[in-house]
Amino acid sequence: MxxxxxxxxxxxxxxxxxxxxxxxxxxxxxxxxxxxxxxxxxxxxxxxxxxxxxxxxxxxxxxxxxxxxxxxxxxxxxxxxxxxxxxxxxxxxxxxxxxxxxxxxxxxxxxxxxxxxxxxxxxxxxxxxxxxxxxxxxxxxxxxxxxxxxxxxxxxxxxxxxxxxxxxxxxxxxxxxxxxxxxxxxxxxxxxxxxxxxxxxxxxxxxxxxxxxxxxxxxxxxxxxxxxxxxxxxxxxxxxxGRKVLLRVEKTPARPREVVLEAKGLRLTRGGVELLKGVDLTIRRGEILGLAGVAGNGQSELLKVLGGIARAEGTITMNGRPFTDPREAGIAHVPEDRQHLGVIMDFTAWENMAFGYHRHFAKGALMDNKTLRDETAEAMKRFDVRPLLPDLVIKNFSGGNQQKIVVAREIERNPDLLLIGQPTRGVDIGAIEFIHKQIVALRDQGKAILLVSVELDEIMSLSDRIAVMCGGRIVGERDPATTNEKELGLLMAGVNDEAA
Amino acid sequence: MQRIPRWADVVLVPIISLLLAAICAAGVILAIGQDPIEALNTMVVGALGSAYGWGYTLYYATSFIFTGLAVTVAYHAGLFNIGGEGQAQIGGLGVALVLLFIPWPHWTVALLAATLGAAAFGAIWAAIPGYLQAKRGSHIVITTIMFNYIAYSLIVWMLVDVLRPAGQAEPATARFPATYGLPTLTDIPVLSSIFTDQVPANVSLFVALAACFAVWLLLFRTPLGYEIRAFGKSESAARYAGINPTKIIVVTMMISGALAGMMSINNVMGESGRLLQNASEGAGFIGIAVALMGRNHPFGVVLAALLFGFLYQGGAEVGLWTQIPIDLRVVLQGLVILFTGALDHMVRMLLGLFFRRRAA
Known part of the structure; x- marks a missing residue:
């Protein structure tokens, strides 16, 4: 120089x-x-x-x-x-x-x-x-x-x-x-x-x-x-x-089957602001539906409504039936805000492994903590969580390892539908690759996946079908094979796609 | 903040805090022209130097275990229940009603019934602020304090206008039937060889210890306890996990109130044998200090309750045998709360520096 x-x-x-x-x-x-x-x-x-x-x-x-x-x-x-x-x-x-x-x-x-x-x-x-x-x-x-x-x-x-x-x-x-x-x-x-x-x-x-x-x-x-x-x-x-990383997601074409989740006319108003303005959505087995959009256009709310955290007007059915408890209905949810929703930061890894499913671990009046610990250790091994310490408080794990624990927990329940928000936010590249592989593997087992992400790259490379949200509505749907970032970007910005 | 070894956190921090409190107390005693060594001596001998002293110390400790547990359970759900005092008094009303108006064949059955009565009344009294918090957002700290005052007034009215036997001048209920008298430590076979004098500590102590174990099981081994702790750490995450906030707040407050109410089997049923005005004598408030000092762990609560039992009994002895006024025990409690509760981070920070220097 x-x-x-x-x-x-x-x-x-x-x-x-x-x-x-x-x-x-x-x-x-x-x-x-x-x-x-x-x-x-x-x-x-x-x-x-x-x-x-x-x-x-x-x-x-x-x-x-x-x-x-x-x-x-x-x-x-x-x-x-x-x-x-x-x-x-x-x-x-x-x-x-x-x-x-x-x-x-x-x-x-x-x-x-x-x-x-x-x-x-x-x-x-x-x-x-x-x-x-x-x-x-x-x-x-x-x-x-x-x-x-x-x-x-x-x-x-x-x-x-x-x-x-x-x-x-x-x-x-x-x-x-x-x-x-x-x-x-x-x-x-x-x-x-x-x-x-x-x-x-x-x-x-x-x-x-x-x-x-x-x-x-x-x-x-x-x-x-x-x-x-x-x-x-x-x-x-x-x-x-510090090692070779696969940047592209490797996957075969999707083979979508029957509809798992169907939502009709979802409306949600909070503090006088209409956050969801009539959203219709269907997700089929064996496909990854990507929900793209600039942060704050209703994707988070939609995810919360489907995950049972927020209530909205409209109807939602799983396998054709309405439901009250999403977990019972076969919906697993990796929330966008991992640290405030997905885990209790002061709980250990094994305690967090039961979070949301803790009633499943009851044996009589008490919780079967031994089984839970064993299952956690096993899942942590399979998901390559480091360090492999089920008794470690979860806030002492890195973001990527916390996310692996959450993903492991939700996938372990063998859900029909996985809602996954910002799967790789605050997650290092090495773990991103791993989590993406898990999502694709789940799809290949015939599960349905709804992916919400502000990373357009992630949506483009993982999804089999892309829906774009803007201003509380789904404003368009695209095939990732034929669309491009520019087109999606215009949709995200609210440029009408009637003409397209 | 510096990390310190766990043993130092659990053992060293409270001991140093207590020493600091003791040093300050000695300063106060010196300042009023009395001898702190004599005071300490009187306290230790009076509270721990004889079976008789222990009998009182354990009696007070029994009440403090119940109220300390009450604060502990609520704390784990992120709720600060300051209403232990009122819940304990209403619990006393429950004991009185159960024992005065329903005949029981034996003291054991009576104790069981009285325990349930005390728990139920305390639970209902705490459920109201809980419900208001969950549904209306009325802050539990404010409402539980208000409910203390309502409880005082309610008890006074009940004692003066409803439950007072005709012709009795004192605002108190009639005495409970003598057959319901709880065995004191003097009456229990093996212990009677130790406790030769009549002491107020009674079988409620064992109920308190059982309650301790039950609270530990509840918090750390049951799904409900899991939900309570999760809710206490993060309400938004608890919602995500499908935990119903209203249910957790109300149920936790009911358990907390039930525990506070249960102290009445010790003082109302066991010691006085009738319901008097202000029967809980501030034990509800001391429960806050006990929970704080016991690190909101059921077993820590037992140790802290013993300490406060000692301060209570020792302080009374100091008031009785020295020139130092009995109010000193309030000063002592205040200092202990100050150092173990409010200033405990200071001690931990200093220890952190010490351990870091040693490691370096």
């Missing part, structure tokens, strides 16, 4: 430990000015810790941060902003009932009176919007904006504070594919203007699409920094996991 100008950011030997956990170990990264640098790694690899150090939330135990060639101490986020670092968090930090303009100047007001700051900001905002293609109405109230636009406000906020280095933490998690494409165009524009962008993500596709260089983190360490043009997704995945 030949370098004339000093790099935008240089990290030298950054280490940070929380108790006995080494979150960052001797991290050294150089980010040249005017580039987009990706940082990729599995959950818990230490990406967020590293960025928190850079933004002044944590202090490194050792190591140096050089910004523009000068060593800089960043004890708090004010110093980070002064050093020209702007951060766009995964969860936006905007005041929903303020206008765009008010949000932008919040904390950066010039004096006691707002008016001069506002008019100055209005001019500056117009300039920034034009320069970087960040098209936002300064007088719009933030809560009325789409998620994609809110994210642009966050970027504008950082630019208004004269950020030269922009850090984005998992920026596409909440965006439709079209919005994500727009974001990438904005980021490229920033690069052209000489800004430096650091993109933190776990999505290989994004890294390949937009970054110049990529650093891979595993267990708190940088295991490699490569030029994006000279690498490939399989190579990156291998670096992330």
């Amino acid at each position: 030949t370098q004339t100008a000093s790099p935008a950011i240089e990290l030298r030997g950054i280490s940070k430990a929380f108790g006995t956990v080494q979150a960052n170990k001797d991290i050294t990264i150089t980010v040249p000015k005017g580039t987009i640098h990706g940082i990729i790694g599995e959950n818990g690899a230490g990406k967020s810790t590293l960025m928190s150090i850079l933004y002044g939330f944590y202090r490194a135990d050792s190591g140096q941060i050089l910004i523009g060639g000068r060593e800089t101490a960043i004890p708090d986020s004010q110093s980070a902003i002064r050093a020209g670092i702007g951060m766009v968090f995964q969860h936006f930090k905007l005041v929903p009932n303020f206008t765009v303009l008010e949000n932008v100047i919040l904390g950066a007001e010039d004096g006691a009176l707002l008016r001069p700051s506002l008019s100055k900001a209005r001019k500056e905002l117009a300039r920034l919007s034009k320069e970087y293609g960040l098209d936002v109405n300064p007088d719009a109230v933030v809560e009325d904006l789409s998620v994609g636009h809110q994210q642009r406000v966050e970027i504008l906020k950082a630019l208004y504070r004269q950020a030269e280095i922009l850090i984005l933490d998992e920026p596409t998690g909440v965006l439709t594919p079209a919005e994500a494409d727009h974001l990438f165009r904005i980021l490229r524009g920033l690069r052209e203007q000489g800004k430096t962008v650091i993109l933190i993500t776990h999505k290989l596709r994004e890294i390949m699409a937009i970054t110049d260089n990529v650093s891979v983190m595993r267990r708190g360490e940088i295991v490699g920094t490569v030029k994006t043009a000279e690498t490939s997704p399989p190579q990156l995945a291998e670096l992330m996991v």
Whole structure:
């Protein structure tokens, strides 16, 4: 590498430990000015810790941060902003009932009176919007904006504070594919203007699409920094996991049989908001029905209604019969929010193995804990849960291993229908591969599966049939073999498909 | 927070907390110009130095086991039952009604009936706040406190206007038939060689210990206990698992109230032989401290109840034999609750530092 100008950011030997956990170990990264640098790694690899150090939330135990060639101490986020670092968090930090303009100047007001700051900001905002293609109405109230636009406000906020280095933490998690494409165009524009962008993500596709260089983190360490043009997704995945990973799901064509679940006219209103506006759904044995959609368009509610957690108007039948207890009717449910719904975090693995089925383990008045423990140990072995300790409290397992326990529990009951929400959220790549295989295997046994995921890749590669939800309705159905991300993306964004 | 070995958490933390409480108490005694060593001596000798002292300590401990268990069961469902006092008093009413108006052939049958009566009355008294919490969202802490006051007033009215025998000046029921008198430890064959003087501790102690074992079985070995604990940890997850929140709240509160009510077999049936005003004497509140100190484990509750029995009896002895007022026992209880309950994280943190340094 030949370098004339000093790099935008240089990290030298950054280490940070929380108790006995080494979150960052001797991290050294150089980010040249005017580039987009990706940082990729599995959950818990230490990406967020590293960025928190850079933004002044944590202090490194050792190591140096050089910004523009000068060593800089960043004890708090004010110093980070002064050093020209702007951060766009995964969860936006905007005041929903303020206008765009008010949000932008919040904390950066010039004096006691707002008016001069506002008019100055209005001019500056117009300039920034034009320069970087960040098209936002300064007088719009933030809560009325789409998620994609809110994210642009966050970027504008950082630019208004004269950020030269922009850090984005998992920026596409909440965006439709079209919005994500727009974001990438904005980021490229920033690069052209000489800004430096650091993109933190776990999505290989994004890294390949937009970054110049990529650093891979595993267990708190940088295991490699490569030029994006000279690498490939399989190579990156291998670096992330530490072994070869199968990125495609291998499956044979589906052979759908008779209808298992039929739902008609499901309506759900909460707090005056119609979350489900008349959903009809049928799922057959031997097929995986994927439910795609941007988060918050009714998929979660639908899953909860079918799983018996929420009640809705309309009719639901299993094998042609209405039911009250979904578990009795043969419905198993891996909920989207594993940590708040799927398990009791303070219970042991074996106690969680009975969760929802605990009455099945009653022998007389007491619970047959011995059988339960034995069955748990066996299931953990089969599902490759590590560590293999049934007595360990479940919060001490990694996200992927927790999910394997939940999936094992639900599959063990031999259900007719498996509802599975965000099966791989917070799950490392190695476990993703395993869980996907289990889902396909279950389908091949003639079970029905309803898959809900915000990861379009996951929906596309697993499903035999894709239904798209938008605004509480199923707005279209597609065959994964003949559709593409663009088409699904349009449906997800609510573009009518009557004409298609 | 630093992790400390389990044995240190279970044994060392409470002991250090108690020592700190004792040191503070010594300071208080010094400050009023008395001798803390003499006070400690009087307490230990008075509460534990003789079979007679033990007889009182165990009597108090029996009540505290029941009320401590009541708080423990509710705690596991994430409910803070502060109404043990009221539930115990209403339980006493149950005992009185069962024993005064239904004839029983023998004290054993009478004890069984009185236990059921006490449990049923306590359970109903606790079920109302439970139902209000489950259905109306009225916070259980507020409603159970309010129900304590309602219980006091109800008992006073019952004693003054309904149950008081004609011609009796005192607000109390008639005495229960003498044949229902519970055997005290003095009356039990083998124990009688130890407890030679008449003491108030009676067979209710064994009922309390049995209740302890039953609560342990319930919480950790039955599907209902599983549901109670799961609900206590996460209501949303419990819903996912098909657990009915209303049922868990009401049933748990009924079990909790039943346990609090059952203490009345010790004091109302066993000790006084009739229902008096304010019969529970604050045992319902001490149950909160007992559960806290006993780490909300049924077996921990037994140990904590013994400790509080000792403080109660020892404190009475101090009031009797020294210049120190009997109110000191309230101070002592307060300090023990402060250190074992409120400040127990402080001790654990300091121990954590100690263990980390030793490991390093």
